[in-house]
Amino acid sequence: MDAQTLLQEAMHESTTPELLLQLATSLDENVRRTAQRHPNLNKAHWQVLVCAEGDRALLTAQDLDWLARQGPFGVQVAAAHPKTADATLRWLVLAGHTQLVVKHQLHRTERWLLAQAAQDPGLMTFLQAHSSVPWPLRLRARALKHGFGNAPLLSPAPQPGGPSEETMALRAILRQRQETPELSDAQLELLSQSRSLQRLAARHPLLPVPLLEWLDQAEPYGQARETLLMRLEQHDLEPEEFARLARVGDWTIRAALARNVHLPAFLLPFLTQDADWWVRASAAENPNATPEQLAILAGEQEQAVIRENAAGHPHTPAETLLRLAEDGEAAVRLQTARNPSTPPTALALLAGDERYAAREAVAAHPLTPPEVLAALSVDVNERVRLVAQLRVAETTHEGLEAALATRRRNVKLAVASRPEVPAALLQQLARDRHPRVRAQAGLHRSLPDFERDTLLDDRDLSVQRAARAADPDARPAVLAALPRHDARIRQGLSRNPATPAPVLDQLSDDPLEDVRLAVVLNPAAPEGALQRRLPEQPLRPSIRQHPLYTQVQPSLHRLELEEARNLATPEETLDALLDSDAPKVRYHVALHPNASAAAQLRLTQDEHEHVRSGLTQREHLAEDIQQALAADMSVEVRTGLLGRPDISPEAMLRMVGPSASDEALLVAMTKHQAVTAEVLSALAPHPSVDVRARVARHERTPAAVQLHLASDPQESVAQEVLRNPSCGPEALAVLARQPRLRLHVARHARTSPQTLEALAFDRQYAQLLRLERALKKAPPRLQRHALVERWVTWMKVQASGRALKDGNVLAAVIRHPAASRSALQFASRLNNPVIEAAKADRKAMLRAAPSPDLEAPHE
Known part of the structure; x- marks a missing residue:
């Protein structure tokens, strides 16, 4: 079976209590904590270990003696604890932990250890020879063995008459402020005897913390205290040193530690719960504070400073910042407005703050929504307007330089947040004294690489991290x-x-x-990542530009199609769907009842004919949309529009223009129930015979258009005018001039008497009638003259012969109710059975319905 790891042993149910005790005091925190939770661990031991992990002030000397004999973690705790008994420390030294004891026991130093060795020969022998003992301590222990026990262990006091060489050398070391001073025992002894050297050492920024503590005790609240607090706030220390100071330091020391970026993670939770409110406020400034800790600190109601610090921390959760944006303290709201992590919803709230400083910070914030910036660009305060306009307005290089000349932080942030910034100005912002400005410049896409490399080593951790994230x-x-x-x-x-x-x-x-x-x-x-963002419409245009778009395209199209088909989809969503690259989606948007007028107007310009045709199938179609579709170059689109019963006459008129060559469409237009006289008039000049014929036959065609079409060169068009139910006398008069239509005109009910006269008129016969009237006034002799009678007879025969080919027309004129006496006279010039029959028909009409309009045919 494979050997188990320490962590597996700490978790295994069969691990013995003895082994668990060793694991529970190991240096590996995961192993240690796992073993401490094991049910086989002795409860009394568990309590001691919990105190060692948490509040070590509760440990007793007996607990520490027990810990010193356990694993390395217990050894470290016992070696550093101020309550550890002298006997326990001696045992630790003899166990090889001399360096731990000397390093962490501030009051039981090497001098104390040598004093203990002077009374314990075994300890003295150990200090003289064992390799775990530091070499200087071994030398001093050997010096004591050779009879120098009563001699000073360090260098002698300086001789009168001026500073010694040792003093001058120590002064030189203390004046070298860029390096950590490594002082010998002799130099430490010399330092303890000179107030001037102590004042010089108190100003050294890298002096060891224990030495600064000693100097602070010698002269409390002097320069050493200031240097110590600076050291504790900014410098990296050993974890044990942090833990000791967090446990025994006063509130100023704990507050300085709470702000230190190097503070071990296990100590920060304790400081965020410190009894002193200033320590908790300082913990809210620690760059490594977690969102959970900041959320708790932001809930402090008694001390607004704590909420203020939490409101300005970039790790504070968004929901907490949203709550702080409505805080009663103006300072808290201002810090929330300045926080680079404040969400847009909170910024929108702060944009209405009564304090202009908060509104100005919102205007400079890179996450402020465009609509909020637009409102702030017309703010009553000049500073707010300037910052907001720097974000939204086009500005020249000279304009940006003039704005930066104000040296205001919000102006710099606004410029650094612009998408395009001249390289020279961006480099200037990357070197600004304020870390927020440098961090914002470090995020800019156009920042030169060498400037970003400089920010990677920035003195502020937040600037380093921002530049690293964008590197x-x-x-x-x-x-x-x-x-x-x-x-x-x-x-x-x-x-x-x-x-x-x-x-x-x-x-x-x-x-x-x-x-x-x-x-x-x-x-x-x-x-x-793209797949999960498909439901977010604002991100879809960017997704379509992504190199992996083809892989998510089918999923996006399915999602968009579902939205376009859903009758509950709102207008805003439908507007966004117009950007879809799937024509089927845009087609369903065109059909959707919630599609806005602007969306419909945009769809009239869609590149796909099928999408534009979808608009013609909507239940309601506005006039401007009809006008746009009427000018469409697609026959399918115009045909669909013409198929709507509510198509407007204006749309029909516009359709006549681009579709002049589309005969079938215009023929269909003449058949539309909504076609007007104006539309028919526009169609009348069309070159298509079929179109003109349809217009000529339509009952809504105006009389003037009928009159024009009656003289159309195409006889079929003129025939259609004759068939028009609204054909008037004027058009009939024109139609009567066409030989093939004379009979139809003569039979038409609306033919005027004048037109009937024109149909029956014969010029030579008219001359004969005038001659006959003149002969009636002539002498009888002349009337009965043979030549005159022969000539009259010949003229009648000629007139009758000419009338023979128009016999049917003349018969129709005779039968027409509107025929005048003159028309009847001319129509009766033909001696023909057809004429005689027409006369008989007219007489019959007179007998059936006598009317002054009807006359007997002239004999």
Whole structure:
């Protein structure tokens, strides 16, 4: 069977209590905590171990003696604890832990250990020879063995008459502020005897913490205290040193530790729950504070400073920031507005804050929604307007330089948040004194690589992390290890092509739309990240531009089709679906009853004919949409529009123009029940005979158009005018000029008397009638003259012969009720059975219905 790991042994149910005790005091925290939870562990031992893990002040000397004889963790706790008994410490030294004891026992130093050895020969022998004892301590122990026990262990006091060489050398060391001073025992003794050297050492920023503590005790609340607090707040210390100071330090020391970025993770939770409110407020400033800790601190009601610090921390959760945006303290709201992780919903609330400083911070925030920026760009306060306009308005290089000349932080943030910034200005912002400005510049896509490399070593941790997140040359493992509580880090990672696919996959579910959008724009985003973002319509245009789009395209089309077919889909969603690259989706949007007028108008310009045809199938179609479709170049679209019963005359008129060559469509238009006289008039000049014929026959065709078509060169068109139920006398008069239509006109009920006269008229016969009237006035002799009678007879024969070919027309004129006396006279010039029959018919009509309009045919 394979050997088990320590962690597996700590979890195994058959592990013995003795082995569990060793595992519960190992250096591996996971192994240690797992073993401490094991049911086989002795309960009394468990209580001691819990105190060692948490509140070590509760440990007694007996507990520490027991811990010293356990694993390495117990040894460390006992070696550093101030309550550890002298006998226990001596045992630890003899067990090989001399360096631990000397390093962590501030008051039981090497001098104390040598004093103990002077009374214990075995301990003295150990200190003189064992390899675990530091070499200087071994030398001093040997010096004591040779009879120098009463001599000073360190260098002698300086001689009068001026500083000694040792003093001058120590001064030189203490003036070298860039390196950690390593002082010998002699130098430490010399330091303890000189107030001037102590004042010089108190200003050294890298002096060891125990020595600074000693100097602070010698001169409390002097320069040493200031240097100590700075050291505890900024520098990295040993975990044991952090733990000791967090346990025994006063509130100022604990507050300084609480702000230290190097503070071990296991100590921060204790400081966030410290009894002193200032320590808790300082813990809210720690760059490594977790969202859970900040959420608890933000709930402090008595001290607004704690809420203020939590409101400004980039790791504070979005829901907590939303609550703080409505806090009663103006300072808390201002810090919330400045927080780079504040979500857009909270920023929208803060945009209405009564304090202009909060509104100005919102205007400079990179996550402020466009509609909020638009409102702030017309704010009553000039500073707010300037910052907001820098975000939304087009500005020249000179304009940006003039704005940055104000040296206001919000102006710099607004410029750094713009998509396009001149390289010179961006480099200037990357070197700004404020870390928020530098971090925002570090996220910019256009920042030169050498400037970003500089920010990677920035003195502020948040700037380092933001620049690292946006660094395309960073190793994937480094990017994956970055904490993602800060929105700026998530923004940088989401845009970085070097970000590992699993990280991008997680960021695709980020609560910030800006981060999710950047993920789908990132060419390194995995397919799964795109797949989960398909339901978000604002991200779909970016998804369609992604290199992996073809892999998710079928899924997106199915989702869009479901939305387009759903009758409950709102207008805004339908507007967004117009950007779909699936014509079937846009077709269903065209059919959807909730589609807005703007969407319908946009669909009239769709590249696919089938989509535009979908509009013609809607239940209601506005006039402007009809007008647009009427001008469509597709016959299918115009045919669909013409098939609507509610098509407007204006749309028909517009359809006449682009479809002038589409004869079938125009013929169908003449048959439409809604066609008007105006539309028919527009169709009348069409070159198609069939179209003109349809117009000529339509009852709504105006009389003037009928009159024009009656003289059409195509006889079939003129015939259709004759068939028009509304054909009037004027059109009939024109039609009467066409030989083939004379009979039809003569028989038409609306033919006027004048037209009937024109149909029956014969010029030579008219001359004969005038001659006969003249002969009646002539002498009888002349009337009965043979030549005159022969000539009259010849003229009648000629007139009758000419009338023979129009016999049917003349007969129709005689039978027409509107025929005048003159028309009857001309029509009766033919001696023919057809004429005689017509006369007889007219007489019969007179007898059946006598009327002044009817006259007997002229004999």
